[in-house]
Amino acid sequence: MSAPQASGAPPFPWRQVALPAFGPSLIGSIGTGAVAPILALAARDLGASVALAAFFVALPLLAELLLALPVGALIDRLGERVALTLGALLAAGAGLLGWYAASLWSLAAAVVLLGPSGVVLVVARQSWLGQVAPPSQRARAMSTLGGVVRIGWFLGPLGAAPLIAIVGPRGSFLVLGAAGLLAAALTWWSMDLDHLELDGLESLPRSHPGSGRRSRLRGGALRHTWAAHRHTFLTVGLGVLVIGLARTARTAVVPLWAQHIGMSASDVALLFSLTFGLEMLLFFPAGWIMDRFGRVWVAVPVAVGLGGALLALPLATTPAWVVVATLVMGLSNGMGSGVVMTLGADLAPENGRGAFLGIWRWLNLIGTNGAALLVSAVTAFAGLASAAVLVGALAVAGGGWLARWVPRHTSAGESRS
Numbered sequence: 001m002s003a004p005q006a007s008g009a010p011p012f013p014w015r016q017v018a019l020p021a022f023g024p025s026l027i028g029s030i031g032t033g034a035v036a037p038i039l040a041l042a043a044r045d046l047g048a049s050v051a052l053a054a055f056f057v058a059l060p061l062l063a064e065l066l067l068a069l070p071v072g073a074l075i076d077r078l079g080e081r082v083a084l085t086l087g088a089l090l091a092a093g094a095g096l097l098g099w100y101a102a103s104l105w106s107l108a109a110a111v112v113l114l115g116p117s118g119v120v121l122v123v124a125r126q127s128w129l130g131q132v133a134p135p136s137q138r139a140r141a142m143s144t145l146g147g148v149v150r151i152g153w154f155l156g157p158l159g160a161a162p163l164i165a166i167v168g169p170r171g172s173f174l175v176l177g178a179a180g181l182l183a184a185a186l187t188w189w190s191m192d193l194d195h196l197e198l199d200g201l202e203s204l205p206r207s208h209p210g211s212g213r214r215s216r217l218r219g220g221a222l223r224h225t226w227a228a229h230r231h232t233f234l235t236v237g238l239g240v241l242v243i244g245l246a247r248t249a250r251t252a253v254v255p256l257w258a259q260h261i262g263m264s265a266s267d268v269a270l271l272f273s274l275t276f277g278l279e280m281l282l283f284f285p286a287g288w289i290m291d292r293f294g295r296v297w298v299a300v301p302v303a304v305g306l307g308g309a310l311l312a313l314p315l316a317t318t319p320a321w322v323v324v325a326t327l328v329m330g331l332s333n334g335m336g337s338g339v340v341m342t343l344g345a346d347l348a349p350e351n352g353r354g355a356f357l358g359i360w361r362w363l364n365l366i367g368t369n370g371a372a373l374l375v376s377a378v379t380a381f382a383g384l385a386s387a388a389v390l391v392g393a394l395a396v397a398g399g400g401w402l403a404r405w406v407p408r409h410t411s412a413g414e415s416r417s
Helices: 014-045 050-078 080-100 104-132 135-167 171-190 193-197 221-228 230-260 265-280 283-293 296-315 319-335 339-347 353-382 384-405
Strands: none
Touching: 014 050, 014 080, 014 104, 014 135, 014 171, 050 080, 050 104, 050 221, 050 353, 080 104, 080 171, 104 135, 104 339, 104 353, 135 171, 135 265, 135 283, 135 339, 221 230, 221 353, 230 265, 230 296, 230 319, 230 339, 230 353, 230 384, 265 319, 283 296, 283 319, 283 339, 296 319, 296 339, 296 384, 339 353, 353 384
């Protein structure tokens, strides 16, 4: 990763930052990627009904939604290094608890732990990387972080498959536990500022994050942050909510529509595998475009691309056209890799950064969690095609909203109205 540096700015040491920024994220996402596809099967293995097993899949996202706000404020108090280490240890605890779970209640406790762990690992890593990366290369840093997580989710199920074949669905929790412990150890060691400063990071023209220093922001952090940045949350933040809505809606709408026109489950699995592979290839171009031309040139296309493909999906009456629509969604989503994290890092204040990013994550999660509910409700009353059209229209409108409110960033990271 290289880019022109601002005049007089020292070269940015990507090689030194890559390990603490991306190493634990890759390892941790391998663990969560191993568990995510088999949560329902693990619940069924302990006697859950099909409906209850499906609810287990939603539990981590629900826990994350409920805890995003307080966890964001907590990160400000603990510092990123401590918070990230604790988040990885929570994931390790979830893995061990899931492996030893003898009932649905104990399995549910393990699954719920994935919620706060996920919030901490996303928000604290975003906060740390947003401070370390210079504005001229921040989008590439964030999109690379998103790409690393996608790679981990791709590798996780592959690595867990042999173990699952031997010991059953809960074997994936052993992968989660091991990944959590390794990520915690790597985080604590690699984010040691004394170690980093020996390699020259003291030359960076900014204060060092991750040192464990507590924010100056104290009581009422969330209220203070919301009041101080309400305009940002109600403008750009609402656009981010719509992006989360469209991204998640496609995983609900596309399989159901594919089944509706006669495609098999294996066809759908192959299609999404192809789509995810396409997305993994696009994270670096996405970051380069954001850094070179501005965030708006990615934020708007991802919303309009997802929305337009969803609007067109009811017209796809053959498998070939479903493939085309789904690949357009994958292309749009892949080109949006890291855009939500980049916008949050751009707009977050120096003081109370964790609280701001916690609210930012919460807004995105509202869209992510609300997508399935919206699709379900509209489908029940007006049919699946209507659900696709509604979400698509909201996403396209969200693209227009983002075009109005996303700050225009130059390649040097400055913003202009």
